[in-house]
Structure formats: structure tokens, C-alpha cells
Amino acid sequence: MSEILPSLTVSLGERSYPIFVGPSAASALRARIESLRAKGRRVLVVVDEALALAQGTALDDLFGDLPRALVPSGETSKNFHMLEHVCRAAAQARIDRKGALFAVGGGVTGDLAGFAAASYLRGIPFFQVPTTLLAMVDSSVGGKTGINLPEGKNLVGAFHQPAAVFACTGLLETLPPREFSAGMAEVIKHALIADAELFDLLEKQPLQTPTDPRLPGIVTRNCAIKAAVVQSDEREQAVEGGRALLNLGHTFGHAIEAVAGYGTYLHGEAIGVGLVLAGRLSAALELIDQDTVRRIETVVASANLPTRLRTPLPTDQLWEAMTRDKKVDAGEIRFVVLKDIGSARTTRSIPPPLIHQLWLTTGAHP
Numbered sequence: 001m002s003e004i005l006p007s008l009t010v011s012l013g014e015r016s017y018p019i020f021v022g023p024s025a026a027s028a029l030r031a032r033i034e035s036l037r038a039k040g041r042r043v044l045v046v047v048d049e050a051l052a053l054a055q056g057t058a059l060d061d062l063f064g065d066l067p068r069a070l071v072p073s074g075e076t077s078k079n080f081h082m083l084e085h086v087c088r089a090a091a092q093a094r095i096d097r098k099g100a101l102f103a104v105g106g107g108v109t110g111d112l113a114g115f116a117a118a119s120y121l122r123g124i125p126f127f128q129v130p131t132t133l134l135a136m137v138d139s140s141v142g143g144k145t146g147i148n149l150p151e152g153k154n155l156v157g158a159f160h161q162p163a164a165v166f167a168c169t170g171l172l173e174t175l176p177p178r179e180f181s182a183g184m185a186e187v188i189k190h191a192l193i194a195d196a197e198l199f200d201l202l203e204k205q206p207l208q209t210p211t212d213p214r215l216p217g218i219v220t221r222n223c224a225i226k227a228a229v230v231q232s233d234e235r236e237q238a239v240e241g242g243r244a245l246l247n248l249g250h251t252f253g254h255a256i257e258a259v260a261g262y263g264t265y266l267h268g269e270a271i272g273v274g275l276v277l278a279g280r281l282s283a284a285l286e287l288i289d290q291d292t293v294r295r296i297e298t299v300v301a302s303a304n305l306p307t308r309l310r311t312p313l314p315t316d317q318l319w320e321a322m323t324r325d326k327k328v329d330a331g332e333i334r335f336v337v338l339k340d341i342g343s344a345r346t347t348r349s350i351p352p353p354l355i356h357q358l359w360l361t362t363g364a365h366p
């Protein structure tokens, strides 16, 4: 059989890996499983429970009788108990250093299974099979893995790049529409930081359903943007720019998630409001004009994402949550701002009264 060419490659020296997107991803995945079997390698398939119900036949078709570990759906599965569950399932499947894990699900399964792969036997290979839009365009690429603590999200983890990513876009057809929209927040973010043409495309014709024929191309484009940023700053160490650019809208969004109570907004929904605020901050710094801010707001709204708080939240609590964000460096919040659509940079020393004013524009109360 002829080799299936990847849609793109993440170039990180000996940690480089291919990403397969769209209809060819399933064939590439089957070929990889066959080759592992032929070499006598043992594997464990870590699967999101709701996905296993929604896509049972497709998963049987892809993974057959390979041993599986089920992960209950939802953010709360990113914990030590589930890490132990996955690692013990790996031990029971007698996975050795030459074996591998497959992470099949959204960002929760990917982060958890990726961290299990990073720590089991001090590190074994793993493959990402993302099944949410967010995981396809964002979390499956870049090698950040981890779990949460009661004290905060993603506080324990490791950088561990996958050996390959297989984004079978057909699996998105059972994704709840609200989750699809949440993934669109990261697509819009990528367009804003690096791809003005993609932004125009979304502006002219919003991407609202997983059956849109443009989807595989748009996923590939997003993976390329994320790959380029990761290649330039794999471990987020750049003093300016680099991987931190991927946080556009996130300092605002994380504050909304924390103050509203985790789970009230999906992450992408909070980022929708955050992207609009990042636009307004950029306009307040005279980097972009008001018309550009309106365009951002329209594209966010067209993805069925909120552009304002659903219910008012107190400005002082939002500010306080921002100062507790992981991205605070030496007591200063590092914001990502837009120089234009498709171009971003990091900035510091934003006066707190300006941030307070910006919150008021989203329906926060003083």
C-alpha cells in the first residue's frame, strides 16, 4: 500500500511528527495500528466515555479489539485519580517502553492521556486522535499535557509531544453544537494572531457546522498556525511573543471562567468575550481602529459565541482573577494585543483603570 502523506508536519528535530487531517486521517491511523501490531507493540486506547457512546461503531472500526481505558467526560477527569486509572490500565495491558497510548477524545482526554504517556515508565510514545474541534485545532498539537489541582487548572503536567496526530473530521458530526462553537473561538483566535485571510474567509461565510466542506482545510490551516508558533517557542520561554501569543483573549477569558464559576461558560465561550476585549484593548492602545473591533465582534457572534457577559460579574473580582492567572510574570499581567488582523504581540504595563473600563463595556458591574 502506498504511504499516506500527512497534511503537515510539526518540525521539532527528533520530536517532529505528522498531522493527518480529514478523510485520509482514518486510513493513516489504521495503517499505524497495523504497523504497531506487525511489530508486536502493545497499545492502550484511552477513550472519552461520551464519545464511546456517540461514535461506538466508528471506534470499533478504527481500534477493533485493542484494550481500552474509558475516561468519564468532563474537565473533572483531569485529576490524579484518573491518571492512576489510565496508568494502571497501561500496566494491566502490559505496555512496555516500546508500547504506546492513543488519546481519543477532546482536550480533556488528550491532556490526561498525554500526561499518563509522559509519566508511565518515565515516558512512552502517544498518539492524539482529537474528536472535538478545540482538540483538532489546538490542544492535540504542541505537546502540553497535564491535569488540574483543586488550586487551579493545568498545575501539574509535562511537555510531551505526540508521535502523530490523526484528526478524523467526520467524528465531529456528533459533537454538540455548543462544543463546536467553543472550538471556533480558538479558530478565530488563530486567524487574529496569524492569518488575516482565514479571518476574511470566516467573515464572508461563517463556519457553523461540522459538515461544512471547508472544515478539513480550515483545521489544517489552524494546525499549521499552532505548529509554527510551537516550533518557534516549544516550551513557552520567549521573553516577547512566541507561544504566549496563543493566549490572545485568554487572560480575560480565564477570569470570566473563574468568577462565573467553572462550567458556567465553556472555555471557548469565555474566550469569545475575551477576544472582543483583546480587540478593545488594542484599540484603546491605538493599535487598531474601532471598525476592526466591530469586525472581530461580528465574527465572534457569527460563531454563536457570546461577545458580552451573560449576567453581570463584579469588575473587582474579574481584575483580581486576572492577577492570579498563571501568565502573570513578576507581578505584571502580560497581555496579547493585535497590531492588525493577523498580527499580534505581547505587552505589559497596562494601567489597571483601563482594564476596569474595558470590563464595564462587556456588562460587568463596578
Ligand SMILES: NC(=O)c1ccc[n+]([C@@H]2O[C@H](COP(=O)([O-])OP(=O)(O)OC[C@H]3O[C@@H](n4cnc5c(N)ncnc54)[C@H](O)[C@@H]3O)[C@@H](O)[C@H]2O)c1
Pocket (backbone or CB within 6 Å): 048, 049, 050, 051, 054, 055, 073, 074, 075, 078, 105, 106, 107, 108, 109, 111, 131, 132, 133, 134, 135, 138, 139, 140, 141, 142, 143, 144, 145, 153, 154, 171, 172, 173, 174, 175, 176, 179, 182, 267
Ligand atoms: N494541551 C493544550 O495545549 C490545550 C490547549 C487548549 C485546551 N486544552 C485543554 O482542553 C480541555 C478542553 O478540551 P475540549 O473543549 O475538547 O473538551 P472535552 O474534552 O471536555 O470535550 C468536550 C465534550 O465533548 C464530548 N465529545 C468529544 N468528542 C465528541 C464527539 N466527537 N461527539 C460527541 N461528543 C464528543 C466530550 O465527552 C465532552 O463532553 C481543557 O481541559 C483545556 O485545559 C489543552
